[in-house]
Amino acid sequence: MRRFVIGQAKNLIDQSRRRQLHHHKNLSFVSLIPPFSAPSDSSSRHLSSSSSSDMSASDSSSSLPVTLDTINPKVIKCEYAVRGEIVNIAQKLQEDLKTNKDAYPFDEIIYCNIGNPQSLGQQPITFFREVLALCSYTALLDESATHGLFSSDSIERAWKILDQIPGRATGAYSHSQGIKGLRDAIADGIEARDGFPADPNDIFMTDGASPGVHMMMQLLITSEKDGILCPIPQYPLYSASIALHGGTLVPYYLDEASGWGLEISELKKQLEDARSKGITVRALAVINPGNPTGQVLSEENQRDVVNFCKQEGLVLLADEVYQENIYVPDKKFHSFKKVARSMGYGEKDLALVSFQSVSKGYYGECGKRGGYMEVTGFTSDVREQIYKMASVNLCSNISGQILSSLIMSPPKPGDDSYESYIAEKDGILSSLARRAKTLEEALNKLEGVTCNRAEGAMYLFPCLHLPQKAIAAAEAEKTAPDNFYCKRLLKATGIVVVPGSGFRQVPGTWHFRCTILPQEDKIPAIVDRLTAFHQSFMDEFRD
């Protein structure tokens, strides 16, 4: 029996989203309270709401071993704007909105800063959740009533998966690369997608794609003499991870004028530049479809990239988490593995790591933390080291592993759930495409704003041609111009976006990243508010 998320359950989730109960307080406003001394009796005390730092120490105490001055400087150095300053301000505003509605020209905060679809109303794919529920509480499979509540193919799939797990123990640590049967399904899915075989032993399942990226950075970087080529603009996981591991980010600039194109000449130039400075460039990171830029690489471009990596002896780190988010008919996703194999390149020719995640696509299951990397072209002694690193954390979460296998082997024509699955999938993807277009058009109408189309992924990255007066005002506030714009936008409209500086950009250019994820019925209001704000901003700062 088919179920869609309706009624009460959806309401529960809707309500919680509207409340957006983030109890985060802006940590930079924590007052330094004198040390708390415990009386000798051990009866419990009540914490007053502002004294949450009773248990935390004064920043100025230098007698403690762990202070801001003495922690790992790489931690201080790294940054991650997607959940940075703007978001902190937004959360404070959100709290304030509860009691001070009239103080603001908007009545809700709309988070367009993060690719978190289900927090903005996107529904999970029913079939996937059916399987996950059955695997969570396997006693359901022994009950006849279950057949009335779950589709027959979800029951079948749950049995299949459970039989692949030793002892059907979904609560046990699995093999450190992930459950073998699930990796088989993923390998099959990769083969079906690409037309080239995949080896389940090449798959390493991780809690989301991000830990896989960290593992590779750990492996590749020994010191600041090790460089990683990263696209600018880039998703700041890369810059943060490189900083945390003490390496050097070697930027290569995507060309905004040609739809964020990737030029091999630019890659070559940056590579030579880095090498001349004594940097050993170890890898090239490519995000395809791009984040924040949304471009989908052409196959020809991809072939050039593959050749480049092969010639220069670079590991190709292919972040392909948005592979199912393509919104334009003239572009298609081709995995780098497929491209390399189509060129006749095998294990001996190219070291390639491909990342995939359950967080994006049409499934948008961010909170599950599921993903994998497919590692090809490494010698066995290197792979052993990757395995070893994976084993220290034992394994990734089983539910996420199951979901990773499901997204790579979804319902097929003829399956009981196929019709409703396809309807859900197409519904989500076509809606995303519409929203991408609507927002892109709206942004391009704004004075001094140009915005490349979102060919894929989940973001728009408009370019702000800010008047000199605005730039000066930003400087006066000691903040980057795009940050200044975004803060103003937030305070005027409640819309949260991320300044382009968080992703890096060609110096002297300004952008912001906005997701296309708010539900379709909210988009007109967002467009109106954004347009009105921009108009008044330009009125204020026009040269």
Place this chain on the structure above:
Amino acid sequence: MALKALDYDTLNENVKKCQYAVRGELYLRASELQKEGKKIIFTNVGNPHALGQKPLTFPRQVVALCQAPFLLDDPNVGMLFPADAIARAKHYLSLTSGGLGAYSDSRGLPGVRKEVAEFIQRRDGYPSDPELIFLTDGASKGVMQILNCVIRGDGDGILVPVPQYPLYSATISLLGGTLVPYYLDESENWGLDVNNLRQSVAQARSQGITVRAMVIINPGNPTGQCLSEANLREILKYCYNEKLVLLGDEVYQQNIYQDERPFISSKKVLMDMGSPFSNGVQLVSFHTVSKGYWGECGQRGGYFEMTNLPPRVVEEIYKVASIALSPNVSAQIFMGLMVSPPKPGDISYDQFARESKGILESLRRRARIMTDGFNSCKNVVCNFTEGAMYSFPQIRLPPGAIQAAKQAGKVPDVFYCLKLLEATGISTVPGSGFGQKEGVFHLRTTILPAEEEMPEIMDSFKKFNDEFMSQYDNNVGYSRM
């Protein structure tokens, strides 16, 4: 000519140096043998469900409902789920910002962190601040995050008990720090040897190492000892005087098999000590859903609580947590359920209490069976497993065995464990994986195999061991402490 992209030589040295024996050589060999059809009893890792322990019913019901919220709308849901599970699922869903599929706050759902704080307050009798509690994908990730904060380079030393759970040595290696060992005293039931502690620190300092933190694992892994309150006070005073942050790995706090030394948290002891200690010692405490009587290893759910860390440092830790976006939401719900389980009067309480008690009482019995079993073997001496999930018998290898090991190119306890594996299918972890005194050998096994299978397993072990000892026995000087 194409340059070689990534070969073994150019890998990060820290990665190459790090070792994690729990899934190392013995485990890989055992997996190979399993593929060849041999029956293997995996006692290498604290993984209860893999050895037949059943998940608790109530949390699985709640999480299943959270996975598929459409079930809550179905009029027949009451046929499959008890009312309190349904209510609890609704409760946790309401704490999320979009169900299980949305990234939560990078520190974890505020509502769950509040429940954790309440649990800590009930347990210790002191207030706990949810803002200082971060949920993580397993306690291991939390340990890595904190050590990453503390270790600046190889000049920084971390005091780690020996024998230790090799997450610590592996992580310190990966982060380029220095492990400063302090040896637990096997003859004193793996108690803390303060003199050894002082010596280790002095030696490290004389080599120019700044000792930054001290790790305690309480109850111990692999050693199982439960620290007394006096011991904890001593340790906290020591950390205060030596300016060390204390990392309290307390993941086994619900696995206690004797009554003389119940679990007391480091935080409680610290608060009991009052000023200047209670506000002058920095402490990070770790807990998980993987152990206890829950054993939900595969969920990857954990948390750490920070005490006396400056707000700016907490901010930095938050920043690094945000790069990973959020811990997995299902496990956060497991954590919420673990710290606020069914109460008397709840519909599911009786079943929950029965299941929990059953598991804990059985573990207590198995701890005894195993300890006694090992002690009945030739040349084997085993301290009682006071807590946690492991048995760590000392194997007194005859010189002939050590010689044979050398010839085979193996560390002696690895040699013994491999032979044990080939003969009996019992997959253990050699003591060298955890660290031990020079010339003294152990192996770690878990107390997790099913109770009905224990006698046979211990017989099998005894048969192998006693034959092994006879084979290599030459009556000339044994390995011993």
